[in-house]
Amino acid sequence: MSEDGPAEWAAPPEYLVEIGTEPLDRPARNSVGGWPCFDDDQEWPRCFCGDRMALFFQLDLPDDIEFFGGEHLSVFHCAHHNDASDPVTADGRLVPRFWEAPQPPFPGSFWRVLLQRDPGIPEAEPEPAVRALPLSLRPFVDAHGPFGMHFKVGGTAAWAQYPERYWCACGAELAFVCQVPAYREFGVRPGAPVQPYGLRDDAYMLFLGNEVYLLACPKRCDPAAVLPVNQR
Ligand SMILES: [Zn+2]
Ligand SMILES: [Zn+2]
Structure with a gap:
């Protein structure tokens, strides 16, 4: 036994995602909507x-996030198609290119989440439907532990039901990177397509408003080997 006593378990770093209110009028690496950055x-x-999928949000993951620090996370979801995600597995693993697997009843996928290492300059045109707002990250320690439902990156998932585990087609077990609370709304511009099964004409939600992991x-x-898991 060491003189310092038992080793303390260090909680993995986590950050609260905070959305600003002043409309964004120029490209930013961290944004709701806005100008996506691509490799x-x-x-x-x-x-x-x-159709192009709508950019819901994008952000640079802080360097101390386990596995994915320094990567650029961006979340896309079609404005015309809306359902819970449906992980497609075979023999205990997600199928190869699982992000393109059909999501019943649809014949293909309506979502894409990217983790890019070094995306370059932002696109010239912003996401047309989702209103661009600034997004920032604030380090926090969740007083509610695994039960706090926050919009966050890093740390551990606060599962609404039993924890779910998935293995990539490459064999690695997927690791948690971001949680979006249920019914989180993303404002849209006037004239944007109305989201099917949405609650309002002026906002979109991800995956029917489910909790998103x-x-x-x-x-x-x-870069697209990111699985959205839904619970409610
Ligand atoms: Zn679509
Ligand atoms: Zn993999």
Whole structure:
């Protein structure tokens, strides 16, 4: 036994995601909506319907986030298609390119989450539907432990039901990176397409308003190897 007593368990760093109220009028790396940043070989994701998916938010993960520190996280979801995500597995693993697997009843995928290492300059045009707002990260220690439902990155998932575990097609167990609380609304511009099953005409929600857990491949086998898991 060491003289310092038993080793203390250090909580993994976590950050609260905070959304500003002043509309964003220029590109920013951390934003709701806004001007997406892509790696050179990465294009604006398209839904199976052919339309570009809407950028809900993007942010640079702080360097001390386990596995994914320094990566750029961006969350896309089609404005015309809305459902809970449906992880597609075979033999205990997610199928190869699981982010493109059909999401019944749809013949393809309506969401894409990217973790990019070094995205370059922002796109010239902003996300057209979701209103651009500044986003910032604040270190925090959750007083409610695993029961606090926060919009956050890092730390551990606060599961609404039983914890879920998934293995990437590459063999690695997915690791938690971000949680978006249920019924979190993202304001949209006047004239934006009305989201099916939405609660309001002036806001979108992710995955029918379910609690959203983003789990990603710690081996970084592909920028799109990020699985949204839904619970409510
Ligand atoms: Zn679509
Ligand atoms: Zn993988």
